[in-house]
Amino acid sequence: MNGYHAWARLYDKISGEITGDFEEAGKVEKLSVGQLQNKFNSPDRSIRQRAFAKLEEAWNSRAILAASALNYQGGFRLSLYKNRNWKSPLHEPLRMNRLQEKTLNAMWKAVATTLPAMKKYIEAKKKLLGIDKFCWYDQFAPVGKFEAQFGFEDAGNLVIRHLASFSDEMAEFSRMALDNRWVEGEDRPGKADGGYCTSFSLLKQSRIFMTYANDFGSMATLAHELGHAYHQWVMKDIPYLATEYPMGLAETASIFNELRVTDAALKEVTDPQQKLMLLDQMLQQPFILFCNLYARFQFERSFYAERQKGALSRARLDELMVAAQKEAFAGILDPVEGHHRLFWASKLHFFYTEAPFYNFPYTFGYLFAGGVYERALREGKAFAPKYRALLRDTGSMTTEEVAKKHLGVNLTKDEFWRAAVSNSVRRVDEFCALVNSTM
Structure with a gap:
């Protein structure tokens, strides 16, 4: 409980105790900060807006404590780096991800070229949402509808069918995992949403835990987690120390599976509202990874640069965060009301002591997996054995x-x-053409 990692535990305690009173449908509830953030997924903008205001209010009450934790944690990290003669705060995260800084710079340089497309996407989405200003809490606003229901068994069969068009082994593995009940998907009280996959190296098996909700999102999550399990499966006969792959490569198989299922669904749907929802999901992901994640990366770079000279005030942390968001979103967010100045406090990832810069590996993983997927589309089933070999080497090679x-x-x-x-x-x-045709 002592030392460096205690600052992360302190943050967990702070964030776990913060609540905000939120009124909805005539009823006032005391919500956690996580529950308030979940309201950003509401189709009702007034709910998103009020939840954001309550979130900022809640974190404002603990901002001084959060600033202290971030400063002390960052100061310890920089002192450690100095003693190890590591010149850059990026040395550790790059080393953990087996990545060269030249690769990271090349990735961010390419990401910057997408800003015109991202602006075009958001302008169309604003039109669909009926809003003039795009704010932080609008990033996850849903559009379109996909009311079709997918039972757990049906979803599994669909995932297997789409994977079989690329790799018989991937399809057979997914069938085995489902038949052997490696997936625990029951929707019951006390379970969180989302999904998680863990491996058992001695058993040479994996287990997937998720809350299956009979909708398209759950089917995509099932495909995603089965991708993780397949990645672990193809490495089952490799010595344990050669199976530890870096975070940037950890999402390769999961995103590959998800892209496979989403692409297939997009080809099959004919209803404009269903297509809108799927297209929005496909574009929302790069929007978050290219803008939101880049803002986090830029904030951390600025924070460590200034932290070397001394502790930063809470007000200065606010300023750095807004500056990072302005650079990353490049005018997409409303300049007056659109930024989340306390994002440095509300985002858990800034307080992780196990891994600094817990942001760029997500963007890297998405783009790398996308590149692998595009190769699979071009080469078809002939690429399947190459893909398998690629996954097997992720634990014993650098990313490059x-x-x-x-x-x-x-x-x-x-x-x-x-x-x-x-x-x-x-x-x-x-997406833009479909928005215009439905207006």
């Missing part, structure tokens, strides 16, 4: 080595990343 050996690409150069970001936003024009 994996890409060079199995994809023949140099991640330190722009070419791969420009293609990856271009593919990730290729649906923007389709």
Whole structure:
């Protein structure tokens, strides 16, 4: 309970105790900060707006404590780096992700080229939502409807069918995992939403825990988690120490599966509202990863640069966060009301002591997986054994080595990343055209 990691535990305690009174449907409830954030998914903008105000109010009451925790944690980290003669705060996260800084810079450079497409997407979404100003709490606002229900068994069969069109082994593995009840998906009280996959190396098995809700999102989550399980499965006969893959490569198989299922669903739907929802989901992900995540990255860079000179005040942390959001979103967020100045306090990832810069690996993982998926689309089933071999090497190679050996690409150069970001936003024009046709 003592030392460096205690600051993360202190943050957990602070965030766990904060609540806000929230009124909805004539009833006032005391909600946690997590529950308030979940309101950002509401189709009702007044609910999103009020939840955001309550969230800022709640964190404002603990901002001084959160600032102290962040400063002390950051100061310890910088002192440790100095004693180890690590020149940059990025040294540790790059090392943990087996990644060169040149690769990271090439990725962010390519991401910056998507801003015009992201602005076009958000302008169309604003039109659909009937709003003039786009604010922080509008990022997850849902559009379209996908009312079709997918029972757990039906969803599993659909995932298997779509995977079989690429790899018989992936389909057979998913069938085995479902038949052997490796997936615990019951919807019951006390379970959180989302999904999680964990492996048991001695048993050479995995288990997936999720709350299945009979909707498309749950089916996508099932596909995602089965991807994680498949990644672990193909490494089951490898020595344990060669199975520990970095965070940037950990999402390769899961995002691959998710893309497979979402692409297939998009081809099959004919209802405009269903198509709107799917397209929005496909574009919302890169929007968050390219803008929201980049703001987090920029904030941390600025924070560590200034923390080397001394502790930062709560007000200065607010300023750095707003500046990072202005740079990352490049005018997409309303300049007066659109920013989340206390995001540095409300986002748990800034307080992780196990992994600094817990942001860029998400963007990297999404784009790398997308690049692998595009290769699979071009080569078809012939790519399946290459894909399997790629996954097996993720625990014993650097990220650049994996890409060079199995994809023949140099991640330190722009070419791969420009293609990856271009593919990730290729649906923007389709989304905009569909929005215009439904107005």
